[in-house]
Amino acid sequence: MKQAKKNIFHDYIVREGLKTTQQREIILEFFLSSAKHMSIEELYRELRAKHPNIGYATVCRTLKLFAGSGIAREIHIGDGQTRYEHIADGEHHDHLVCTRCGKIAEFENKTIEKLQAAVADSYGFLIESHKLELYGLCAKCRR
Amino acid sequence: MKQAKKNIFHDYIVREGLKTTQQREIILEFFLSSAKHMSIEELYRELRAKHPNIGYATVCRTLKLFAGSGIAREIHIGDGQTRYEHIADGEHHDHLVCTRCGKIAEFENKTIEKLQAAVADSYGFLIESHKLELYGLCAKCRR
DNA sequence: CTACATGCAAACGGTTTGCACGTGT
DNA sequence: ACACGTGCAAACCGTTTGCATGTAG
Numbered sequence: 412m413k414q415a416k417k418n419i420f421h422d423y424i425v426r427e428g429l430k431t432t433q434q435r436e437i438i439l440e441f442f443l444s445s446a447k448h449m450s451i452e453e454l455y456r457e458l459r460a461k462h463p464n465i466g467y468a469t470v471c472r473t474l475k476l477f478a479g480s481g482i483a484r485e486i487h488i489g490d491g492q493t494r495y496e497h498i499a500d501g502e503h504h505d506h507l508v509c510t511r512c513g514k515i516a517e518f519e520n521k522t523i524e525k526l527q528a529a530v531a532d533s534y535g536f537l538i539e540s541h542k543l544e545l546y547g548l549c550a551k552c553r554r
Numbered sequence: 555m556k557q558a559k560k561n562i563f564h565d566y567i568v569r570e571g572l573k574t575t576q577q578r579e580i581i582l583e584f585f586l587s588s589a590k591h592m593s594i595e596e597l598y599r600e601l602r603a604k605h606p607n608i609g610y611a612t613v614c615r616t617l618k619l620f621a622g623s624g625i626a627r628e629i630h631i632g633d634g635q636t637r638y639e640h641i642a643d644g645e646h647h648d649h650l651v652c653t654r655c656g657k658i659a660e661f662e663n664k665t666i667e668k669l670q671a672a673v674a675d676s677y678g679f680l681i682e683s684h685k686l687e688l689y690g691l692c693a694k695c696r697r
Numbered sequence: 698c699t700a701c702a703t704g705c706a707a708a709c710g711g712t713t714t715g716c717a718c719g720t721g722t
Numbered sequence: 723a724c725a726c727g728t729g730c731a732a733a734c735c736g737t738t739t740g741c742a743t744g745t746a747g
Contacts, residue, residue, distance in 0.1 A: 419629075428700090429701070429702085430700085430747070431747095432701090432702060432703080433701070433745095434702080438654050439573060447665060450736095451736080451737080464704080465704085467737085468737090468739080469703060469704070471715085471736095471737065471738070472738090489685075493737080494664070497697060507673075507677055507679050509563065509679075516679070518677070520673055523669050524556060526669070527666070527688055528688075530663055530741075531650065531688055532689065534650055534659060534692075535692070535696070536650050536652075536690055536691065537690045537694055538689070539653060539681030539689050539690040539691070540689045540690070541689060542685065542686070542687045543685070543686045543687070544586070544686075545578070545670055545673070545674055545685060546685070547674065547679055547680045547685045547700055548679065549677075549678070550675040555747040572726070573721050573722070573726055574718080574727085575720075578719090578727090594711080594712080607729080608728090610712085610729090610730095611714080611729070611730080612728060612729070614711095614712065615713090615727085634711070636712075644726085660700075
């Protein structure tokens with residue numbers, strides 16, 4: 412599964428006439444093993460601990476490549492940071508964002524998606540993508 | 555209805571020990587008559603045309619007050635701009651965002667809201683707010 | 698050997714803030 | 723009078739870009 416994504420990314424690199432570099436490999440490996448919704452800053456900080464000579468700009472640029480290749484997606488949950496999430500085999504999912512601890516859980520609900528499609532239809536609107544986020548307190552923070 | 559919101563804002567100003575100023579009145583009047591999801595920049599630019607001596611900072615600060623008073627809400631639709639929408643009597647609504655022309659339509663769907671609540675429950679999550687945006691092409695831009 | 702990639706620092710874009718001056722109460 | 727508000731310009735914060743240098747193919 413991790414390997415599958417590495418392959419997708421590698422194919423993309425080749426297809427686009429780009430190059431496989433040490434930095435890209437390091438960032439790729441790290442991203443694939445990391446938590447699901449890291450911000451650029453978090454990714455950079457943790458990466459930097461092991462690899463002090465990787466620049467912030469390189470992390471930014473590489474994450475954009477991940478998004479371009481289809482193994483990651485840029486998300487914004489309104490905290491002013493750009494985050495990247497793993498794309499799990501075409502599955503779309505939405506987010507439960509804890510406003511206290513910042514934890515992000517994922518869920519999927521086909522019925523909601525169908526209703527969204529119905530709403531869009533009734534407006535003559537053609538959906539390309541959607542974003543559904545529930546903000547509140549996670550089970551732990553409620554207590 | 556416009557008057558009702560003016561009253562809400564005015565009460566808020568008094569309650570907080572703030573002051574009614576010319577600028578605030580102008581911005582309030584303008585905001586209440588404006589399109590539903592203006593960005594700060596748009597609001598500022600149009601306002602500025604009539605009132606060249608109103609500063610950007612004042613617009614920002616005043617919009618925050620509107621949000622604080624409950625007559626407006628800050629929204630982010632991922633284009634890097636902060637927008638303010640009117641709050642219609644406690645009604646929540648979601649958005650259809652046209653990725654071509656930028657137009658934002660609103661909708662409301664109680665069934666989706668119920669399903670959201672059900673999902674949150676199943677995670678032990680307590681919803682404070684939510685955001686649902688459908689991105690795509692509006693009826694006009696599809697043609 | 699050439700084109701692409703990198704790290705740094707400087708630029709960017711939207712928002713916020715510090716400050717001296719203005720104004721509502 | 724005093725505290726709050728204003729406009730301007732400078733600061734801010736996360737992200738992007740220009741450039742000289744490094745490196746994959």
